[in-house]
Amino acid sequence: MKLLSIVVPCYNEEEVLPLFYDKITEVMNSMTQEYPDLTYEVVFVDDGSKDKTLEGFRKYAAMDDHIRYISFSRNFGKESGMFAGLQASKGDYVVVMDADLQHPPEFLPKMYKYVSSGEYDCATTRRVSRDGESKVRSWFARKFYKIMNKISQTEIVDGAQDFRFMTRQMVDSVLSLTEYNRFSKGIFSWVGFRVKYIEYHNVERAAGTTAWSFWKLFLYSLEGIVAFSTAPLAIASVLGVISCIIAFIMAIVVVIKTLAFGEPVAGFPTTACLILLLGGLQLFTIGILGQYLAKTYMECKKRPIYLVRETEEFVRDKNNN
Numbered sequence: 001m002k003l004l005s006i007v008v009p010c011y012n013e014e015e016v017l018p019l020f021y022d023k024i025t026e027v028m029n030s031m032t033q034e035y036p037d038l039t040y041e042v043v044f045v046d047d048g049s050k051d052k053t054l055e056g057f058r059k060y061a062a063m064d065d066h067i068r069y070i071s072f073s074r075n076f077g078k079e080s081g082m083f084a085g086l087q088a089s090k091g092d093y094v095v096v097m098d099a100d101l102q103h104p105p106e107f108l109p110k111m112y113k114y115v116s117s118g119e120y121d122c123a124t125t126r127r128v129s130r131d132g133e134s135k136v137r138s139w140f141a142r143k144f145y146k147i148m149n150k151i152s153q154t155e156i157v158d159g160a161q162d163f164r165f166m167t168r169q170m171v172d173s174v175l176s177l178t179e180y181n182r183f184s185k186g187i188f189s190w191v192g193f194r195v196k197y198i199e200y201h202n203v204e205r206a207a208g209t210t211a212w213s214f215w216k217l218f219l220y221s222l223e224g225i226v227a228f229s230t231a232p233l234a235i236a237s238v239l240g241v242i243s244c245i246i247a248f249i250m251a252i253v254v255v256i257k258t259l260a261f262g263e264p265v266a267g268f269p270t271t272a273c274l275i276l277l278l279g280g281l282q283l284f285t286i287g288i289l290g291q292y293l294a295k296t297y298m299e300c301k302k303r304p305i306y307l308v309r310e311t312e313e314f315v316r317d318k319n320n321n
C-alpha cells in the first residue's frame with residue numbers, strides 16, 4: 001500500500017473548509033478507486049485561527065479516519081504551518097496545498113502520475129497568468145523574481161507555488177533544512193530534485209479573504225532575499241568603494257584648484273550635500289548589515305518553528321472513551 005499525505009495549512013478558513021473537505025474527499029475517492037493500492041490522509045494545520053476552523057477539524061476528524069490535524073498555540077505563519085504538516089505527514093508521497101481551493105485538487109491525479117512513475121521527484125503548478133490580482137501587485141511580484149534570480153544562486157521560478165507533490169525522499173530533504181527563517185519557495189528549489197512544472201491559469205479564492213496584505217507580501221519578499229542571497233552585503237561594500245573613489249578624485253581636484261586659483265571661501269552647499277549623501281549611504285548600508293544580523297540573531301536562538309496545542313489524538317481519545 002502507498003500512502004498519500006495531503007498537508008493543508010489553514011488560518012481562519014472556516015468558510016472554505018467544508019468546500020475543501022467535500023472536494024478533496026471526492027477527488028481522493030475517485031483516485032483510490034483508480035489506484036487500489038493507494039490510501040490517503042489529510043493533515044490539516046490550524047495556524048492559530050481565531051474563527052471556527054479548529055471546530056471544523058475536530059468534526060471532520062471525529063467522523064472521518066482519513067483526517068488528522070495539528071493546532072498551533074498561536075499564529076506562526078504559513079511557513080511554520082507547512083513545516084509542521086510535513087513533519088507530521090507519514091505518506092510515501094506528500095502534497096502541500098492551500099485550503100482556499102486556489103490549488104485545485106483536480107490536479108492531484110496528474111501529479112501522482114508524474115511522481116509515481118519515478119520520472120519526477122516533485123510535481124508542482126506554475127501560474128502563467130495572474131488574473132484576479134491587482135496590477136501593482138503583479139508588477140512587484142514580477143520585479144521580485146527578476147531581482148531575486150539575478151542576485152541569488154538558488155533559482156526561483158516566477159509563478160511557482162506552494163502547491164507541491166513530493167516523494168518522501170524530497171520531503172525529508174526539505175525537513176533537513178531546519179532554519180528558523182523559512183522561505184519555502186527558496187527551500188523547495190534549493191533542495192533540487194527533478195521537478196515537473198504543470199502550467200495553469202490563476203483561480204480565485206473559493207470563499208473567505210486572503211491573509212496576505214500587500215505590505216506582508218513585500219516584507220516576505222525581503223525575507224526571501226535575505227534568506228537566499230548575500231548580494232545586498234556586497235552592494236554595501238561596492239557603494240562604500242564608489243564613494244571613496246569619488247572622494248579621492250574630489251580631493252585631487254580641490255588641491256589642484258587651490259594651487260592654481262587660491263581658495264575663496266565658498267562651497268558650503270556642496271559640503272552640506274556631501275555630508276547628507278555620505279550619511280545616508282552609511283545608514284543604508286548599516287541597515288543592510290542589521291537585516292542580516294537580525295536574521296542571525298533569530299537563527300542562533302534556536303527557537304522552535306511552531307508549538308502544538310492540540311492534535312487529532314484529542315478527538316480520537318474522546319471517541320474511544
Ligand code: UDP
Binds near residue numbers: 077
Ligand atoms: N495561511 C496560514 N497562516 C497564515 C496565513 C495563511 O496557514 O498566517 C494559509 C491559508 O489558510 C491558506 C494558505 O496559507 O490555506 C494561503 O493563504 P492565502 O490564500 O491567504 O494566500 P494567497 O493565496 O492570497 O497567497
Ligand code: MG
Binds near residue numbers: 098
Ligand atoms: Mg489563496
